[in-house]
């Protein structure tokens with residue numbers, strides 16, 4: 530197995546005024562290619578902060594972070610933004626699709642941002658991705674014209690736009706009802722079976738149990754990591 534995410538002795542604190550809060554406290558973690566990792570744990574204990582460091586949206590105060598072979602602290606903000614667009618697909622709790630663009634255009638925009646996919650192939654690929662998430666018939670709808678679950682599936686298709694090595698999702702089912710959450714989670718399971726590496730944060734323990742590895746995170750530390758045995 531080769532590592533796709535490596536954190537070595539990572540520390541992160543936020544300072545507001547004269548108050549400093551230590552959020553991540555000596556976190557070391559390795560995630561291998563093709564793992565499906567669910568991170569759970571109490572609210573406010575640094576799970577989103579951890580994801581933001583892995584995606585390079587935020588920077589550690591101390592420690593080493595290597596993702597998809599890149600030591601993130603070596604990159605400028607501009608380089609990080611380009612690196613992220615190519616190597617990492619990110620899915621948020623509130624979907625964050627651009628409201629004035631159709632589902633298809635949202636995906637095309639993600640491709641235009643990196644140029645990782647040749648221009649001539651983009652439209653066909655965007656349609657294939659919408660078909661993959663069961664939304665071929667909604668390609669020209671605006672986000673406001675589809676349901677929450679459909680918006681999240683479109684957001685997953687957008688995250689796949691540049692064929693990233695790593696998918697990161699922060700509470701992707703947090704804004705969905707239980708039945709819709711199940712269908713979105715099934716999509717993650719299907720992508721994992723197709724070989725994608727997925728790291729997500731969830732408050733839903735039942736959904737977390739279907740991932741191949743569960744990490745419990747509390748008070749800025751990993752307190753438990755449990756890998757499910759593969760089926761014989």
Ligand SMILES: Nc1ncnc2c1ncn2[C@@H]1O[C@H](COP(=O)(O)OP(=O)(O)OP(=O)(O)O)[C@@H](O)[C@H]1O
Nearest residue numbers: 543544545550552571572573574575576577578579
């Ligand atoms: N940009 C920021 N500036 C200052 N404090 C922050 C910032 N981002 C997060 N925090 C603080 O860091 C702590 C951890 O936040 P984080 O969002 O990582 O927790 P979490 O485990 O993901 O919580 P939840 O499960 O509620 O989403 C919280 O106390 C939060 O208030």
